[in-house]
Amino acid sequence: KAGVTQTPRYLIKTRGQQVTLSCSPISGHRSVSWYQQTPGQGLQFLFEYFSETQRNKGNFPGRFSGRQFSNSRSEMNVSTLELGDSALYLCASSPRGATTGETQYFGPGTRLLVL
Amino acid sequence: GESVGLHLPTLSVQEGDNSIINCAYSNSASDYFIWYKQESGKGPQFIIDIRSNMDKRQGQRVTVLLNKTVKHLSLQIAATQPGDSAVYFCAENLGDSSYKLIFGSGTRLLVRP
Numbered sequence: 001k002a003g004v005t006q007t008p009r010y011l012i013k014t015r016g017q018q019v020t021l022s023c024s025p026i027s028g029h030r031s032v033s034w035y036q037q038t039p040g041q042g043l044q045f046l047f048e049y050f051s052e053t054q055r056n057k058g059n060f061p062g063r064f065s066g067r068q069f070s071n072s073r074s075e076m077n078v079s080t081l082e083l084g085d086s087a088l089y090l091c092a093s094s095p096r097g098a099t100t101g102e103t104q105y106f107g108p109g110t111r112l113l114v115l
Numbered sequence: 116g117e118s119v120g121l122h123l124p125t126l127s128v129q130e131g132d133n134s135i136i137n138c139a140y141s142n143s144a145s146d147y148f149i150w151y152k153q154e155s156g157k158g159p160q161f162i163i164d165i166r167s168n169m170d171k172r173q174g175q176r177v178t179v180l181l182n183k184t185v186k187h188l189s190l191q192i193a194a195t196q197p198g199d200s201a202v203y204f205c206a207e208n209l210g211d212s213s214y215k216l217i218f219g220s221g222t223r224l225l226v227r228p
Contacts, residue, residue, distance in 0.1 A: 004158075033215065039123075043159075043204065043218040056214050090158050097214040101166060103149055104216060106158035 001027055004093050004107035012113045018079040021110045025072050025093030032074040033097075033104060034066060037088040046089075049074055050097055078112075086114045123202070125223040134192040138205035138219045143186060145217075146210035150179060150190045153221075154201045162190070162203075167210075192224075200226045 005024045013019050025032050034046040045058040049068035066076040072093075078085055088111050092104035128134045140148065146167040151159035165172045165179045165188075172179050178191040188205050202223050206216040 031214065035218075042220050043206075045215040045217070048214040050214070055212070058215070092216075098208050098216050099147075099210070099212075099214065101147060101164075103161050103164055105161060106151070108156075108158045 004091055004105055006089075006091050006107040006110050008110060009108065010111045010113075012115060013081050014115050015081055015083060017081050018077065019081060019112060020075055020077045021089055021091075021112075023074045023076075023091030023093075023107060025074070025091075026105055029093035029095050029105075030072050031094045031097035031104075032068055032072065033092045033094075034074070034076050035090045035092065036060075037090055037109070038086075043090070046076065048097060055097065081114045083114050086112060088112075123221055123223055125225060127225045127227060128195050129227050130195060130197060132195055134190075134195045134199070134224060136190045136192075136203050136222045136224065138188040138190075138222075140186050140188055140205065140207045140219065141217065142207060142209055143183075144209055144211070145207040147208040148179070148181060148188055149206045149208075149216065150177075150188075151204045151206060152199075152201045153204065159204060195224075195226050197226050197228060200224055 031050045033048040047057045052068045063079045068074045088109045090109045091107045094104045149164045150162040153159045163174045176193045180189045202221045204221045205219045
């Protein structure tokens with residue numbers, strides 16, 4: 001099976017702009033989670049989607065949003081970009097969601113640089 | 116945030132030696148744990164997992180030990196190779212309906228030739 005894919009891999013934006021990142025999960029996986037990774041804060045949970053519904057959201061401002069499509073592909077959007085949004089954004093998929101015994105598999109990430 | 120990443124400890128080992136990477140997890144209710152390996156420029160890669168009803172699990176060259184009494188997890192890598200050089204993260208799942216993993220801060224493993 002193909003792994004989790006994310007596009008684009010690299011992105012440079014300026015403050016105030018908005019950005020959309022895309023994630024295609026492993027075939028058959030219906031749960032998609034997003035994480036932000038920075039040197040200072042490590043890996044932090046953004047949100048999780050299953051069957052087009054957001055089931056949980058992390059402690060991030062409302063500028064961070066996402067959605068999931070009927071084919072399980074997911075997008076996340078960050079509006080009004082700030083310098084502190086520069087990070088590696090990781091998408092992970094699993095069949096039903098991060099529960100006991102179910103592993104999440106990660107994509108390569110999208111490296112976002114905000115200038 | 117829930118994932119503390121202010122300090123990334125580094126473990127330096129000689130090629131061929133065994134490596135032990137430690138992790139202290141935060142929630143006594145967590146019932147599932149995963150070790151991930153992250154190489155530069157890549158996403159975290161699954162290594163091995165363990166449920167809370169076990170205290171040891173072995174894979175190919177890797178062993179995970181779980182001590183629930185002190186909320187401690189360790190990853191042992193046998194005969195460490197240069198390709199093992201990476202950052203290693205432990206992750207815990209609360210076993211509830213939060214559908215998220217909580218990650219440790221990570222340990223950088225450097226393998227000396």
